[in-house]
Amino acid sequence: AGYEPAIQVRPGQQKLYMRSECDRTYLRRDPETHLEVHWALTPPYFGVDLPATELIGRARSELLDGRSTKTLSDEDLLLVLCVNGAKEMWEKLEWVTAVAGLLDAKRNLNWELIMNITCETRTRRILLIGLGLARKVFKANLPEDLNVALDLDRVAQRLVDEAYAWLFADHFRGLTGWRLTRFRLAERERWRDKSSGKCGQDQSH
Numbered sequence: 001a002g003y004e005p006a007i008q009v010r011p012g013q014q015k016l017y018m019r020s021e022c023d024r025t026y027l028r029r030d031p032e033t034h035l036e037v038h039w040a041l042t043p044p045y046f047g048v049d050l051p052a053t054e055l056i057g058r059a060r061s062e063l064l065d066g067r068s069t070k071t072l073s074d075e076d077l078l079l080v081l082c083v084n085g086a087k088e089m090w091e092k093l094e095w096v097t098a099v100a101g102l103l104d105a106k107r108n109l110n111w112e113l114i115m116n117i118t119c120e121t122r123t124r125r126i127l128l129i130g131l132g133l134a135r136k137v138f139k140a141n142l143p144e145d146l147n148v149a150l151d152l153d154r155v156a157q158r159l160v161d162e163a164y165a166w167l168f169a170d171h172f173r174g175l176t177g178w179r180l181t182r183f184r185l186a187e188r189e190r191w192r193d194k195s196s197g198k199c200g201q202d203q204s205h
Contacts, residue, residue, distance in 0.1 A: 002028045003035055020044065041080060047188070048083055050076075050121055074106045075114045082130030083123060089183045090133055090163040099130050100138035111143055125156050125189050132160035137167075159187055 003026035009017050017024075022040040027033070041055075042048045059070040072080060081102065085095040103109075118124040128150050134140035135150070142150070150156060162183070 002030070003033075004028075006034075042083060042087060046087055046184070048121060048123060048126070050080070050083070074102065075110050075117065078102055078109065078114060078130075079117060079121075079123060079127060082127050085130055085133070086126045086184070086187050089180055090129075090167060093137075093167060096130075096133045096137050096167070100134040100140045103131075103134055103140045103142070111146070122189065125153060125159075125187050128153055128156040129159050129163070129187055132156060133163060136160060136164055155186055159183065 006025040006027050009024075018039065020043065022043040023036050023038040026035040026037065028035070040052070041050050055072060055076050056070070058073040058076055060073050061068050062071045063069075071077075078099065081095065081099050085099070088095075090096060114127070115124070118127050128146070131140070131142055131146060132150050135142055135147075150160075
């Protein structure tokens with residue numbers, strides 16, 4: 001279809017690339033189009049496991065250009081948006097805008113399901129940071145129990161403030177690897193998740 005890989009990978013490197021990354025970008029010049037093909041939502045080093053089979057099982061149907069296609073459920077979409085922002089320290093305002101827009105448009109979100117998923121995937125603080133930024137930037141309305149949870153999580157509050165300050169800095173400053181790594185470690189609640197991302201039964205911090 002006229003697409004070429006943005007990064008050329010030799011055949012011998014293909015398996016290693018697929019084990020260490022989560023997507024591959026293809027480009028087409030006329031018209032200019034970027035196609036990002038994923039085999040996972042996040043790379044292994046980020047340590048968040050959102051099983052594709054479960055996402056597909058909860059997917060809903062949507063009309064796109066007159067055709068029915070599958071897309072994420074609203075609950076999964078909210079978490080995926082927060083995970084995506086967390087992965088890059090919420091460097092772009094559009095990521096916060098997407099979370100706030102979903103909260104505004106979908107007032108009947110199944111919050112019990114969302115919290116069950118965050119418990120299973122150990123992404124509760126990641127969710128809280130995304131919700132906190134939507135609240136801080138766009139005055140998004142959150143369920144009262146989540147407002148309380150966010151206010152009680154001092155680390156989440158600190159990371160919200162840090163991302164907010166970085167987002168609205170007077171001039172753009174590229175993220176350093178150390179600053180990004182430190183942010184990623186802090187947004188995980190358990191040391192086990194910081195190092196491996198595995199979801200076991202241990203609830204200790």
